Amino acid sequence: xxxxxxxxxxxxxxxxxxxxxxxxxxxxxxxxxxxxxxxxxxxxxxxxxxxxxxxxxxxxxxxxxxxxxxxxxxxxxxxxxxxxxxxxxxxxxxxxxxxxxxxxxxxxxxxxxxxxxxxxxxxxxxxxxxxxxxxxxxxxxxxxxxxxxxxxxxxxxxxxxxxxxxxxxxxxxxxxxxxxxxxxxxxxxxxxxxxxxxxxxxxxxxxxxxxxxxxxxxxxxxxxxxxxxxxxxxxxxxxxxxxxxxxxxxxxxxxxxxxxxxxxxxxxxxxxxxxxxxxxxxxxxxxxxxxxxxxxxxxxxxxxx
Amino acid sequence: xxxxxxxxxxxxxxxxxxxxxxxxxxxxxxxxxxxxxxxxxxxxxxxxxxxxxxxxxxxxxxxxxxxxxxxxxxxxxxxxxxxxxxxxxxxxxxxxxxxxxxxxxxxxxxxxxxxxxxxxxxxxxxxxxxxxxxxxxxxxxxxxxxxxxxxxxxxxxxxxxxxxxxxxxxxxxxxxxxxxxxxxxxxxxxxxxxxxxxxxxxxxxxxxxxxxxxxxxxxxxxxxxxxxxxxxxxxxxxxxxxxxxxxxxxxxxxxxxxxxxxxxxxxxxxxxxxxxxxxxxxxxxxxxxxxxxxxxxxxxxxxxxxxxxxxxxxxxxxxxxxxxxxxxxxxxxxxxxxxxxxxxxxxxxxxxxxxxxxxxxxx
Numbered sequence: 078x079x080x081x082x083x084x085x086x087x088x089x090x091x092x093x094x095x096x097x098x099x100x101x102x103x104x105x106x107x108x109x110x111x112x113x114x115x116x117x118x119x120x121x122x123x124x125x126x127x128x129x130x131x132x133x134x135x136x137x138x139x140x141x142x143x144x145x146x147x148x149x150x151x152x153x154x155x156x157x158x159x160x161x162x163x164x165x166x167x168x169x170x171x172x173x174x175x176x177x178x179x180x181x182x183x184x185x186x187x188x189x190x191x192x193x194x195x196x197x198x199x200x201x202x203x204x205x206x207x208x209x210x211x212x213x214x215x216x217x218x219x220x221x222x223x224x225x226x227x228x229x230x231x232x233x234x235x236x237x238x239x240x241x242x243x244x245x246x247x248x249x250x251x252x253x254x255x256x257x258x259x260x261x262x263x264x265x266x267x268x269x270x271x272x273x274x275x276x277x278x279x280x281x282x283x284x285x286x287x288x289x290x291x292x293x294x295x296x297x298x299x300x301x302x303x304x305x306x307x308x309x310x311x312x313x314x315x316x317x318x319x320x321x322x323x324x325x326x327x328x329x330x331x332x333x334x335x336x337x338x339x340x341x342x343x344x345x346x347x348x349x350x351x352x353x354x355x356x357x358x359x360x361x362x363x364x365x366x367x368x369x370x371x372x373x374x375x376x377x378x379x380x381x382x
Numbered sequence: 383x384x385x386x387x388x389x390x391x392x393x394x395x396x397x398x399x400x401x402x403x404x405x406x407x408x409x410x411x412x413x414x415x416x417x418x419x420x421x422x423x424x425x426x427x428x429x430x431x432x433x434x435x436x437x438x439x440x441x442x443x444x445x446x447x448x449x450x451x452x453x454x455x456x457x458x459x460x461x462x463x464x465x466x467x468x469x470x471x472x473x474x475x476x477x478x479x480x481x482x483x484x485x486x487x488x489x490x491x492x493x494x495x496x497x498x499x500x501x502x503x504x505x506x507x508x509x510x511x512x513x514x515x516x517x518x519x520x521x522x523x524x525x526x527x528x529x530x531x532x533x534x535x536x537x538x539x540x541x542x543x544x545x546x547x548x549x550x551x552x553x554x555x556x557x558x559x560x561x562x563x564x565x566x567x568x569x570x571x572x573x574x575x576x577x578x579x580x581x582x583x584x585x586x587x588x589x590x591x592x593x594x595x596x597x598x599x600x601x602x603x604x605x606x607x608x609x610x611x612x613x614x615x616x617x618x619x620x621x622x623x624x625x626x627x628x629x630x631x632x633x634x635x636x637x638x639x640x641x642x643x644x645x646x647x648x649x650x651x652x653x654x655x656x657x658x659x660x661x662x663x664x665x666x667x668x669x670x671x672x673x674x675x676x677x678x679x680x681x682x683x684x685x686x687x688x689x690x691x692x693x694x695x696x697x698x699x700x701x702x703x704x705x706x707x708x709x710x711x712x713x714x715x716x717x718x719x720x721x722x723x724x725x726x727x728x729x730x731x732x733x734x735x736x737x738x739x740x741x742x743x744x745x
Contacts, residue, residue: 111528112528112531112532167713167717170717171716171717174716174720176527176528177460177527177528178716178720179716180460180527180528180531181659181663181712181716182712182713182716182717184656184659184712185708185709185710185711185712185713185716186709186713187709188653188656188705188706188708188709188712189706189709189710189713191705192702192703192705192706192709193702193706195699195702196699196702197699202702310652314535314539317532318536321532350547352543352546352547353543353547355539355543356539356540356543356544359536359537359539359540359543360536360540362532362533362536363522363533363536363537363540366522366525366529366532366533366536367521367522370525370529
C-alpha cells in the first residue's frame with residue numbers, strides 16, 4: 078500500500094507537468110484546429126534556457142529562491158517571445174491554407190528547433206544536468222518520514238504551480254474580455270472575425286500563454302531529469318496524448334488527461350516494466366482514437382460538406 | 383480537403399485506355415529488368431564503389447518516397463508511420479537472411495537459388511509489412527487528417543518500443559536496443575535488386591494512377607465526402623492505398639538491411655518517417671516523377687555536406703545541419719510553394735495529348 082501511495086504521488090507530480098504542456102496543445106487546437114508539433118520543442122527551449130540561467134545564478138552565488146525566480150522568469154520570457162515568433166513567422170502566412178499544410182510546417186518548426194538546439198555552439202547533443210545545488214534543494218523531502226512515503230519539494234511545486242496556473246488560465250478564459258474573445262474564436266473563427274474580434278491578436282495571445290506554461294514545465298522537468306535537446310519529442314508527444322485523452326480543446330480535460338497519463342505511466346513503470354512504459358501512452362492514444370476520438374470532455378464535431 | 387489542393391483535377395488525370403497493349407508494356411518492363419543485370423555487372427566492375435553505394439541508396443529512397451506518394455499524394459491520407467513498415471520489412475528480411483543465407487558460389491544453379499532466396503526474403507518482409515498495414519489501416523483510416531497522422535505516428539512508436547525490447551523471437555535473434563548485426567551484405571548484386579524493385583514500384587504506381595480505379599484514389603484525395611457520394615467505397619480505397627504503400631515500404635526496408643548489414647531500431651522512428659514525407663512534399667505531392675527527383679536530391683544532400691565537412695574539419699555538425707536544411711526546406715516550401723517542385727505535373731507528361739481527346743469526348 079505504501080508503495081502504491083508513493084507511486085501515486087510521483088504519478089501526480091509527473092502528470093501535473095504534462096498538464097502544463099497539454100494546455101498549450103489544447104488551447105492552440107481550440108482556436109486553430111492545428112496540432113502544434115513545435116509546442117514540445119518550446120518546452121525543450123524552456124528547459125535549456127532554465128539550464129543556462131541556473132548555471133549563471135549558482136555561479137554568481139544566488140540563493141535557491143532567487144535562482145528559481147530567475148530560472149522560471151527568464152525561461153517564461155524567452156518562450157513567450159519564441160511562441161509569438163513561431164506563430165507570426167511560420168503559421169500566420171498560412172492562415173487560410175489546408176490544415177495539412179500547416180501541420181507539415183509545424184513539423185518543420187519542430188525539427189528546426191530540435192536540431193538548432195543540438196548544435197554544439199547552442200546546447201549540444203548530450204543531455205546536461207542542472208547544477209546540483211538547485212537539484213538538491215528541490216529534491217529535499219518534506220513531510221513525515223514515518224510512513225515511508227517520500228514527498229519532495231519538487232512534487233509540491235509541480236502540483237501547486239500547475240493548479241495555480243490552471244486556475245489563472247480558467248479565470249482568464251471565463252472572466253475576462255480576452256477570454257470571451259478566445260472562446261468566440263474557438264467556437265467559430267469566421268463569425269468571431271465578423272463580430273469585430275481581432276483574431277490574430279487572440280491567436281498570438283494563445284501561443285504566448287501556451288508557450289509560457291510550456292516554459293514552466295520545461296524548467297520543472299529540467300530540474301527533475303535533465304535538459305535534453307530531444308526531450309520535446311518524447312514528453313511533448315505524451316502531453317499531446319494527454320490533451321487528446323481529455324478531449325482536445327477542453328482545459329479541464331487536459332488536466333485530467335495529463336494526470337491519468339502520468340499516473341498510468343508511473344504505475345506501469347513500477348509494476349510492469351520500465352522499458353515498455355514509453356509505449357503505454359501511445360497505446361492509450363491509439364485506444365482513445367479508436368473508441369472515442371473526441372476524448373473524455375471533447376465535443377463531437379461532425380464533418381460538414 | 384485532406385490533400386494539398388492546388389486546383390480542381392485537371393483533364394490529364396482522366397484515365398484512358400493506354401495506347402500500348404498491356405502485354406507489350408509488361409514485356410518491356412521484363413526486358414528492362416533483364417537489361418538491368420548486365421548494367422549492374424558493368425557498374426560494379428567500372429564505377430567507384432562509393433558512388434555505386436550512393437546510387438543504390440537513392441534507389442531505396444525512391445521506393446520509399448514513391449510508395450508514400452501513393453498514400454499521401456495520390457490518395458490524400460497523411461501518414462507519419464511509413465518508417466514503421468520499413469522497419470518490419472527490414473527486420474523480416476534481415477532475420478531470415480542472417481539465418482538461412484545460402485553461401486553464394488561463383489556461378490551456376492546455386493546462384494539462381496541464392497537469388498530466389500533473396501527475392502523470397504524481400505517479398506516475405508513486404509508481405510508482413512502489408513499485413514501490418516492492413517491491421518493498422520482498417521481501424522485508423524476511419525480518422526481524418528491530423529488525427530490519422532498522430533495515430534500512425536503512435537503505431538510507429540509502439541513498434542519501436544516493441545523492437546527495442548525484443549532480444550529474440552524463438553530461435554531468431556532480433557537484437558533489442560543494440561540492433562541486429564551481421565546481416566549479409568549483397569555487395570555485387572544490391573544495385574540490381576534495389577533498382578529492379580524501384581522500377582517495379584514506379585511502374586505499379588504509374589499503372590494505378592492511370593487506371594480507371596486510380597480515379598477513385600484521386601477522388602478520395604480531392605474530396606472524401608464527394609467521393610463517397612459518387613459511390614466510391616472510401617474505406618476500401620484508403621486501406622488499399624495504405625496496404626500497397628506498406629508493401630513497397632517493406633521492400634525498401636529489406637533492401638536497406640542488405641545494403642548496410644546492420645539494423646538499428648532507432649533509425650526507423652518518427653524522424654525517418656518525416657524524412658520520407660519531406661521527399662514527397664518537396665517533389666510535389668502526387669507527382670510521380672517529381673517525388674523521384676526529390677528523393678534523389680535529398681539522398682545526395684548529406685553526401686554534399688560531407689565534402690563541406692572535409693573542408694571545415696571534424697567538428698562540423700553535418701547531421702544537424704542536414705536536418706536544419708530539411709526543416710527550413712519544409713517551412714519555406716509550405717509558405718512559398720506548398721505544391722512542391724513540380725506540383726502535380728510530371729517531368730514527361732506523355733498522356734496529355736490523349737487526355738485532351740478524352741476531355742473532348744472522342745475517346
